[in-house]
Amino acid sequence: MNxxxxxxxxxxxxxLANHLVRLGHHVRVLDDxxxxxxxxxxxxxxxxxxDVRDAPKLWTLLHGIDCVYHLAAKVSLPQSVLYPRDYNDINVGGTVNLMEAMRAVGVKRIVLGSSGTIYGDQRRQPVDEKVVPQLLTPYAVSKFASEHYMFTLGVHYGIETVALRIFNAYGPGQALPPAYPPVVPKFLYEVLSGGTVVVFGSGRQSRDYVYIDDVVEALIAAGQNAAIDREIINIGSGVETSVGALVHQIEQVTGRQAHVLRNEEQGGGVVRLVADLEKAQRLLAYQPRVPLATGLRRTLEQDARFRRLLPPGQLTPQMA
Ligand SMILES: NC(=O)c1ccc[n+]([C@@H]2O[C@H](COP(=O)([O-])OP(=O)(O)OC[C@H]3O[C@@H](n4cnc5c(N)ncnc54)[C@H](O)[C@@H]3O)[C@@H](O)[C@H]2O)c1
Incomplete structure (x- = not known):
């Protein structure tokens, strides 16, 4: 497949790209x-x-493509509050532009990387896809709008559409931007380098951390199964992990003690978020395979930025 x-x-x-190529597929990537x-x-x-908003570039690259994965986006929740116009232009505008280009070239299938963040703060956990979203940031709005543009235009243009609402993905190679980095690489880096892990409030806020290999498996299943059309599907681990428990797991895996700084609770944040995976299991035969401790160990082992912070003897066979 292309x-x-x-x-x-x-x-x-x-x-995803490297895995598809290893499976023998042809892959084209666009990234700014x-x-x-x-x-x-x-x-x-x-x-x-x-840029995903560059239509002529898309027309060229889309020729002969069987399936599109749309992952280009700006991804920081706090940054989206500061720069909502950028998030609207790139995340929403990019999706609309891509759908128009797919219509022009005649590409028939798209899988969108959407987000569990759309659910916001829900009293009942785990959350399933039927829950009414609570859009707490411009990033969440942009992902929800992208889903709806994709589904609506897909009906008009005869394009099959799937949105995977991915929860907190982590693994080797995740960016560590200076401002607002994702929590897993940030905590790993701080614990390994003797820095400070900042925990807001009680540390009881929970998330669903899903290892990258499980996410890739779900994306591939969603791309290949043409019977799945106009569906929203949660992709997570199905396991709820508090910030405190995440710090503890990182301490176990690194063999270092975290220097934790407790800060005032920031109002308005999401307290609990964990994915209901029944639909993913039913439609994609999705079964998350990598528990958090294993995923953290693999991240340490496979990511040179972390590996170099460990003394040589610490990469034991147990880490394999
Ligand atoms: N990582 C997660 O936990 C998670 C969770 C839910 C959803 N998602 C979604 O999955 C997708 C990938 O996320 P990620 O974690 O790999 O983030 P990432 O920032 O590593 O990847 C996004 C990529 O898009 C590119 N990009 C940004 N603007 C672009 C533009 N205008 N044109 C072309 N390329 C552009 C960036 O250079 C980057 O390589 C995103 O759409 C994100 O919203 C991620």
Whole structure:
């Protein structure tokens, strides 16, 4: 099959692209490199630097493609509050532009990387796909709007559409931007380098951390199964982990003690979030395989930024 991945030089995108190529597929990647790194891509992948809002570039790259994975987006929740126009332009505008280009070229299937963040703060956990979303940030609004543009235009243009609402993905190669990095690589880095882990409030806020290999498996299943159309599907681990428990697991895996700084609770945050995976199991035969401790160990082992912070003897056979 021929695949096209927008944002394919990013964290999730490069893992997906490299895996598809290993399975014998042809892969084209478009990424503007605002966050991604093309060095992470297998040399068999055709990489083009460019913006998902650039229609003529999309027309060229979409020729002969069987399925599109749309992962290009700006991804920081706090940053989206500061720069909502950018999040609307790139995340929503990019999706609309891509759907128009797919119509023009005649590409028939798209899988969108949507987000569990859309659910916001729900009293009942785990959350399933029928829950009414609570859009707490412009990022969440942009993902929800992208889903709806994709579904609506898909009906008009005869394009099959699937949105995977991914929860907190983590694994080797995840970006560590200076401001607002994702929590798993940030905590790993701080614990390994003797820095400070900042925990807000009680540390009882919980999330669903899903290892990248499980996310990639779900994306591949969603891309290949043409019977699945106009569906929203949660992808997580199904396990609820508090911030305190995450710090504890990181201490276990690194063999270091975390220096924890407790800060005032920030109002308005999501307290609990964990995915109900019944639909993913039913439609995609999705079964998350990597528990948090294993995923953290693999991240340490496979990510050179963390590996170099461990003394040589600490990479024991147990880590394999
Ligand atoms: N990582 C997670 O936990 C998670 C959870 C839910 C949803 N998602 C979604 O999955 C997708 C991938 O996320 P990620 O964690 O790999 O983030 P990432 O930042 O590593 O990847 C996004 C990629 O998109 C590229 N990009 C940004 N703007 C672009 C533009 N205008 N044109 C072309 N490329 C552009 C960036 O350079 C980057 O490589 C995103 O759409 C994100 O919203 C991620």
């Amino acid at each position: 695949y096209f991945i927008t944002g394919g030089a990013g964290f999730i995108g490069h893992h 490199l605002s966050a991604g790194d093309p060095e992470t891509l297998d040399p068999r992948i055709l990489f083009t630097r460019g």
